[in-house]
Amino acid sequence: MTTNTQTNIIELKNVAVHFQTSDRQVDAVQDVSLTVTAGDVYGIIGYSGAGKSTLVRVINLLQRPNQGEVWVNGQNLMTFKPAALRAARRNIGMIFQHFNLMNSRTVFGNVEFPLLDLKMSAAQRTEKVNKLLDLVGLSSMAQSYPSQLSGGQKQRVAIARALANDPQILISDEATSALDPQTTTDILNLLADVNRKLHITIVIITHEMDAIKQICQHVAVMDQGRLIEQGSLLDIFGHPQQPLTKKFVDSSTQLTPALQEIKKSGLIQPHKQNLIELKFLGNSAQEPIVVALYKKFQVEANILFSNIEQLQGTTVGIMLLLLNGTNENINAAWQYLQQSQVEVKQIKYSEIEVD
Numbered sequence: 001m002t003t004n005t006q007t008n009i010i011e012l013k014n015v016a017v018h019f020q021t022s023d024r025q026v027d028a029v030q031d032v033s034l035t036v037t038a039g040d041v042y043g044i045i046g047y048s049g050a051g052k053s054t055l056v057r058v059i060n061l062l063q064r065p066n067q068g069e070v071w072v073n074g075q076n077l078m079t080f081k082p083a084a085l086r087a088a089r090r091n092i093g094m095i096f097q098h099f100n101l102m103n104s105r106t107v108f109g110n111v112e113f114p115l116l117d118l119k120m121s122a123a124q125r126t127e128k129v130n131k132l133l134d135l136v137g138l139s140s141m142a143q144s145y146p147s148q149l150s151g152g153q154k155q156r157v158a159i160a161r162a163l164a165n166d167p168q169i170l171i172s173d174e175a176t177s178a179l180d181p182q183t184t185t186d187i188l189n190l191l192a193d194v195n196r197k198l199h200i201t202i203v204i205i206t207h208e209m210d211a212i213k214q215i216c217q218h219v220a221v222m223d224q225g226r227l228i229e230q231g232s233l234l235d236i237f238g239h240p241q242q243p244l245t246k247k248f249v250d251s252s253t254q255l256t257p258a259l260q261e262i263k264k265s266g267l268i269q270p271h272k273q274n275l276i277e278l279k280f281l282g283n284s285a286q287e288p289i290v291v292a293l294y295k296k297f298q299v300e301a302n303i304l305f306s307n308i309e310q311l312q313g314t315t316v317g318i319m320l321l322l323l324n325g326t327n328e329n330i331n332a333a334w335q336y337l338q339q340s341q342v343e344v345k346q347i348k349y350s351e352i353e354v355d
């Protein structure tokens with residue numbers, strides 16, 4: 001017997017947010033429904049202006065929606081009175097791109113700040129802050145000021161501060177967008193640790209697929225206020241449905257620049273349809289396919305590009321093959337590939353956009 005132990009910690013139901021500006025109405029979020037299960041790392045990706053920040057501010061009602069329902073821990077926050085809402089908000093930590101630290105307070109003082117309102121002795125507060133600074137690896141900098149810290153260190157302080165109230169949920173609003181790639185990786189690893197060790201549910205919003213890929217278990221894609229696609233990380237990477245989702249995936253696997261280079265190099269011609277993309281999920285071996293094409297159909301397959309990565313323990317591979325042979329043999333090879341375990345697609349010359 002299997003038991004379903006997953007709890008829905010966040011449920012947004014048909015949420016809409018409109019802003020009225022002097023000359024028009026901005027539909028920042030339109031009819032968005034999503035569910036995040038407890039313990040998940042849930043990523044929301046979209047370009048600037050897609051409505052991501054507005055949507056996550058709805059989760060703790062910093063932004064009240066014009067329409068829809070907001071459920072956290074099985075409770076409809078829209079019905080909460082101010083005191084209950086303040087308590088509910090303490091259960092949802094937030095971190096931001098620009099850290100939002102108080103420059104006049106030390107690292108210790110910044111992390112201590114949310115605890116000052118609580119009934120806690122100074123000794124208890126000190127113990128708690130020290131524990132949090134240890135968690136984020138900043139114990140030795142407790143007496144430094146934000147101006148003395150690097151961007152990555154500032155974000156670590158912000159994470160410690162966001163965790164001070166022992167929240168069940170942590171929302172990260174473009175928290176790595178101002179950081180260099182290595183620091184981004186370090187901060188994402190820290191967030192993954194926080195998720196694993198403290199069982200905190202994390203919602204990340206970003207415009208970078210690499211950040212999603214590194215730690216998210218589920219992904220939603222947002223475009224012009226709407227959620228246009230959602231699924232597990234593997235679903236999204238393995239079978240993107242919407243053109244925008246595919247664009248995010250292809251930019252992260254480097255497929256887009258590879259195709260552009262191939263087109264520019266003149267390796268492919270408009271009238272020939274012999275460039276194909278293969279996608280492998282799981283353990284399908286790539287080498288035997290190239291060998292089989294030659295042995296079975298005398299079709300030479302030149303590998304022009306290949307990218308293989310591990311996503312949540314599953315191999316996801318993409319390969320671009322340029323097929324060489326008679327038209328008849330290429331057709332037969334194409335039929336064979338379509339019946340094989342791999343996903344196969346013909347790339348049309350006209351579909352490759354070159355800047």
Ligand SMILES: Nc1ncnc2c1ncn2[C@@H]1O[C@H](COP(=O)(O)OP(=O)(O)OP(=O)(O)O)[C@@H](O)[C@H]1O
Nearest residue numbers: 019021026028046047048049050051052053054055
């Ligand atoms: N307070 C506001 N008043 C008017 N328009 C707003 C307000 N806040 C956001 N918007 C508009 O709503 C839309 C969605 O903005 P939002 O900040 O949620 O997008 P985003 O995906 O988070 O983008 P970014 O990463 O650039 O912040 C944008 O067109 C933005 O200009």
